[in-house]
Amino acid sequence: MTRLAFDVAHLLAGGLVLISFMMLYQDRLYALLNVFALHAVGLALSVAWQAYVQDAPHLYVTAAIALIIKAIIIPVALHRIVARLGIHREVETVISIGPTMLAGIGLVALSMVVMLRVTADADALAREDLAFALAVLLLGLLMMVTRRNAVSQVIGFMSVENGLILAATGARGMPLVVEISVAFSVLVALIVIGIFLFRIRERFDTVDVHALDRFRGDQQ
Numbered sequence: 001m002t003r004l005a006f007d008v009a010h011l012l013a014g015g016l017v018l019i020s021f022m023m024l025y026q027d028r029l030y031a032l033l034n035v036f037a038l039h040a041v042g043l044a045l046s047v048a049w050q051a052y053v054q055d056a057p058h059l060y061v062t063a064a065i066a067l068i069i070k071a072i073i074i075p076v077a078l079h080r081i082v083a084r085l086g087i088h089r090e091v092e093t094v095i096s097i098g099p100t101m102l103a104g105i106g107l108v109a110l111s112m113v114v115m116l117r118v119t120a121d122a123d124a125l126a127r128e129d130l131a132f133a134l135a136v137l138l139l140g141l142l143m144m145v146t147r148r149n150a151v152s153q154v155i156g157f158m159s160v161e162n163g164l165i166l167a168a169t170g171a172r173g174m175p176l177v178v179e180i181s182v183a184f185s186v187l188v189a190l191i192v193i194g195i196f197l198f199r200i201r202e203r204f205d206t207v208d209v210h211a212l213d214r215f216r217g218d219q220q
Contacts, residue, residue, distance in 0.1 A: 005053050009125055012046035013132035016166060017108060020139035020159060024104055027091050029082055029151060033075050036155050040070035043162045050169045053125070059169055066165065074158065082151060092148040100146050104139050111135040129170025137163030 019039045026032040044067040051059030093100065115131035122130075140163060143156030 005049075006125060009046070009049055009053060010128060010132075012042065012049055013129050013166065013170070016042045016046060016162070017132055017135050017139070020136050021101065021104055023155065023159065024100055024139065024143055024146075025097060027093075027097065029091055029149070030079065032091060032152060032155055033078050033082070036158065037071045037075040039159060039162060040066055040075075043165060044071065046166060047169045050129075062165070062169065066162075070158065070162070078151060078154070091152050094146045094148060100142065103146075104142055107138040107142060108135040111138060126170055130167055133163050133167035133170060135163075136160075136166060139163075 016039065019035060019042055022035050023032060023039065026035055044063045047059055047066060048063035051057065051063060111134040112131050115134050116127055119127040119130055137160050140156045140158075140160035143159065144153050147153050147156065
């Protein structure tokens with residue numbers, strides 16, 4: 001593998017980690033959806049580069065699926081859901097942005113230390129791609145636990161799935177049928193989540209999970 005191929009793979013995988021931090025920083029819902037679309041574009045570029053480096057044509061299909069479904073269909077669908085529900089445009093957080101970013105930096109450091117030690121016998125590209133993928137996954141989980149709005153938690157779930165795809169393509173050998181089934185599962189999950197969001201909005205007049213917890217406490 002040439003040095004250029006190695007550096008470009010690192011640039012694209014590192015770019016995904018940077019975009020994950022951009023998602024954590026957003027305090028407006030529409031901006032968060034736009035940054036998530038950028039995250040999906042970064043994933044598609046990273047997977048396409050892995051397809052070129054590994055000489056694995058089926059990964060180009062994986063990249064196309066990521067670009068069409070995650071960078072276009074899902075963000076557009078979530079934009080429409082937010083508009084139709086009239087959801088509050090600001091993203092309410094459990095803790096403020098500063099501590100969240102510091103926690104994110106700690107999770108990235110943890111990912112590097114753990115994954116580089118665990119994969120000491122693997123080739124250098126796979127090791128560092130897996131470390132970046134674990135960082136993306138943990139930052140997605142951090143978003144899910146630090147956001148009160150159900151839509152932003154859905155974005156966190158989708159970014160976790162992006163981290164899993166990055167790990168699978170970097171480690172080599174993910175069958176195309178697995179990616180296709182995962183992509184359709186994500187679409188079905190989005191439809192189900194959309195239905196639940198409409199039902200929750202109709203029933204409780206909010207999608208703030210903190211408000212739902214308070215309502216459940218009133219009923220006990």
